[in-house]
Amino acid sequence: MVQILARKFFEVLFFTLFITFVSFLFVRLAPGDPVLTILNVDELSVSQEQVEALREEMGFNKPLLVQYGLWLLKFIQLDFGNSYVTGQPVMDMILMGLPSTIELAVGSLIVMLVVSIPLGSLSALNRNSWIDHMSRILSIIGAAIPSFWLGLIFIDLFGVRFNLLPTMGRDGFVSLILPSLTLGLAISSVYVRLLRSSLLDSLSQEFIRAARARGLSERRIFVVHAFRHSLPPVITVFGVSLGSLIGGVVVIEVLFAYPGIGKLVVDAIRQRDYPLIQGYILIMAIIIFIVNTCVDLSYRYLNPEMKLKEKGTN
Known part of the structure; x- marks a missing residue:
């Protein structure tokens, strides 16, 4: 039983790292821009400077692996971040x-x-x-x-x-x-x-x-x-x-x-x-x-x- 539980622990570790990377990658590569959604571009007149400023504030201008690393550090602390829409955890x-x-x-x-x-x-x-x-x-x-x-x-x-x-x-x-x-x-x-x-x-x-x-x-x-x-x-x-x-x-x-x-x-x-x-x-x-x-x-x-x-x- 101890061997089974030890094997399961390493499986959980590998599985968690794999699923975090895949989910992060797929979500980021999906069509659409959350910055434009947050700013309600279809309803408001927004300049390109405002779009780029918000994108920089949210960290979207950084390389994808850097974004994943920063997100993973928060995930290890059980911090999933805040919703872009409601602002709630x-x-x-x-x-x-x-x-x-x-x-x-x-x-x-x-x-x-x-x-x-x-x-x-x-x-x-x-x-x-x-x-x-x-x-x-x-x-x-x-x-x-x-x-x-x-x-x-x-x-x-x-x-x-x-x-x-x-x-x-x-x-x-x-x-x-x-x-x-x-x-x-x-x-x-x-x-x-x-x-x-x-x-x-x-x-x-x-x-x-x-x-x-x-x-x-x-x-x-x-x-x-x-x-x-x-x-x-x-x-x-x-x-x-x-x-x-x-x-x-x-x-x-x-x-x-x-x-x-x-x-x-x-x-x-x-x-x-x-x-x-x-x-x-x-x-x-x-x-x-x-x-x-x-x-x-x-x-x-x-x-x-x-x-x-x-x-x-x-």
Whole structure:
């Protein structure tokens, strides 16, 4: 375990340096000039001297590597800088919007689990039955429908026609229902099919037949042995698709005007707010890295074969 944690530490160090440089480079090379955005050139008459003075004040006249070095020194001190638009500290703005995004992500994951676990399990236990065919058809339909289009349908149906649920803003649990349903249903189709195939593979293993030979009940065999054995592939895909989930959260936040960091960063991209964009990229990258690390460590507890292999190599 100590070796694993030490290796992860160096991976974090390399990953942080890499992602800071790449994010800084890509943001700086993106089209648009934040100086012109700040000065509102389209609305005000601004001289070239004023533009150059502000560019020098913000450090944009220095070489790109020098700008990156100065920014990295602040980052090491956990200083992400201030927003070009609002003047507020970037970390404060991210921490202000992060709870809303976490609420939406957790709500979507709950919907995904409620949908995918029963459907995937029933489909595997009733292979080639009408339940299996129906769940596969629903999975294909769910994978084919874009999340934003599904969200527009929910807005029109539950918000406009029947006026049952709010479609904009964040006002308690009720305003979380439609965004969570939209994103949760959109991502559940992948996990229904994955859990089905993984369960079918687990149910065909020798240890399942041995458990039946010992007289264990089918419920215990399924829950304790087959279901646990089928989880590592599902968790692996979840770690890989976490970036897609975060991207989906951004789309849903904009669609439902949900005040999270996804909507915040979309506005920042539109306004060329470099510090806020870089802060968002780094925070999301670190979260994805931490989740993937937890996924790697969870294998040792979900898959006993890995423990045996580690003991055999020691």
